[in-house]
Amino acid sequence: MSTLINVSQPDFGESEAAAIQAVLASHWVGMGPQTAAFEAALAERLGVRQVIATASCTAALHLTLANLEPDGRQEVIVPSLTFAATIQAIRLAGYDPVFAEVNPQTLTIDGDDVARLLNRRTRAILPVHFAGYPADMEQLRRIAGPDVDIVSDSAHAFGSTIGGVPVGRQGTATCFSFSANKNISCGEGGAVATQSGSLAARLKKSRFLGISHHTWERQRRAKPWHYTVAGPGFRYHMSDLNAAIGLAQLKRLDDFARIRRTIAAGYDARLAGLPWLLPVQRDLKQTIPHLYVMRITRGLRDELYASLRAAGIVCGVHYIPNHQQPAFKKYTRSLPVTEMLADEVLSLPLHTRLDAGQIEHIISRVSRFLRRARPARRRGQTSSKPTP
Template sequence: MRNIPIAVPCIGQEEVEAVREVLMSGWLTQGPRVKAFERAFAVRHRVEHALATTSCTTALHLALASLGIGPGDEVVVPAFTWIATANVVTHLGATPVFADVCRDTYNIDAAQLSGLITPRTKAVIVVHLFGLCADMEAVRKAVPPGIPIIEDAACAAGASYHGVPAGALGTIGCFSFHPRKSITCGEGGMLTTNDAAIAARAEILRNHGASIPEEVRHAGLRPWEMPDFDVAGYNYRMTDMQAAVGLVQLGRLDGFIAERQKLAALYDKLLAQIEWIRPPKVPTGYGHAWQAYVTLIDKDKSPLDQNSVLARLAEKGIGGRAGTHAVTRLGAYRGRSNAIQGGFPVADELDAWTMALPLHNKMTESDVEYVVEVLKGL
């Protein structure tokens, strides 16, 4: 039977050799390769500062902590996203305030923001879901000056909005290098910003709160002297092994996106023959990164419900998934803050009826054709 996973990391000999060089160098933790990865990522995404972290989740947590967000504060987040977007708010003692999303793009509905922002609102998190940027112009118009906008760009390395890269569209951007993302180093993340003060605070907090990074101290004239610790920070440092892989992957990012774009275009063409599946929509001026190809099942026309469709795909060796979840329906948040039942009709629909089809850089056009033929036969 054919086997087409939902995602497969595209790792080759160049990544293997890059890791080998780091292992032989003797410097394994955050060091010169991390610094090189940060510089290259900043250049690619047209930002002044990029700081590597252990994951996008820790990058988001670091972003909020760098802004001083804590108990009593509110942060607006989309209702349809991975749970980490809300969790980082909760971990700092702040309150996530949920906004519904747009049915066409799956991203935050900017029209709702004015009704959710209060004197306690200290940030708005927008998610560039599945690699498509949120409508940042509409978001900026809706968010009062002085309230930071954080981009959860976990899926959006290489994405753009009217020519501006993800990560350079808000106050802070946060990226993921998980194996389901377009580029990967296993686990890992990146925080981007054009604000030097935020970058400086984030760098200190990332390394336990140390006043001087270890790689700087070790390269100095008195490496034996311990740094000062004026704040209680975190250990969110990336290893040089991960960064070595990330550097190679970053060099392949644009090629990866181009390959995925061709596969997505073929999906679009072939799925037009199935009336109960709506392909993802890409507005004019948006550069989709195609981390995932997420469709919407028409509940009134579909022969089966979401889970039944996914189960039938699995029987044929196809690794489909739900798009993501409505955080407001999860036990950790159900009934909390403004997460009231029925308050997020679009997020609820997407939770129940989105379907991610396989999309990765080891797929062939024949694989896409097979997936669509199976869907036609349901």
């Protein structure tokens, strides 16, 4: 194959181009009517009272954590197996990350480990809905009790549901990403969904420099130049340009979901039973698969990655554990499950522009490699048979 098959890719077409043209023609490209319309459309889709659109999910996470009522409790329990953005947001908000294990079947936060780590310094639990598969929110709610907030990193899970209820309605707040490779994309963007009117009011203010009414809102006032700076704030709002792209993408979400589910189901069926491959739990009815993650055991993951790369197939590794990153060394602890997974996880290409020939190429290359593989390393490696 001459062109590379990317692990992920946005799907923009004529509707997004027309939406951008319309915003450019309106001469208002900053936060304005498109941002408000996108927030309303997201709120309707999720069935939540409040949505605050942001520049990114990192901004959404930081904004939310920075707006929890401070009460001296300093710790946020979070899986180490996540993108660095999650942990940076915790640190930026002045909290200490307490790294938790993940469940090796689902790659979501391990509730039993959360229960062990919870203490009187715990301010919040921050689960990550990994690859679109939601963490066990009911269990976390029981563990958290009434005094510990649950703020979800739902960067991967826009459109997924839990027991038929959209991800976004559980816990204190849910933060989404609409960056280039997500289930829907604004180019760059994010949002916070919450049922709390008071939290939403704080988020709206501090998203835009603590200013009481943003520039668009002041346009029709007698003194549009006048504003009040009510408190601390960031510059985390979403522009009309990004929101217009998001509105066009939202109309295509159901099509995107169908394509993603079909590809993931095809991988599941065709790769089942291959040696050294452990599947990761997916519930394709309830969730939209954002990443197709599998586990390659016995030290073969890097070799398979290189073999696929040589065949023009670019995979992903989600993620390098954060407790092993120099920036978060201070918070490190022993996380054997996470460390084992970090050597095993491999994400196959999954996006809506993959064609049947590319999918066939990926499946045949993975199958061929694994059938011929002769693992060298044995010490400390999981076997793919039997499934742990």
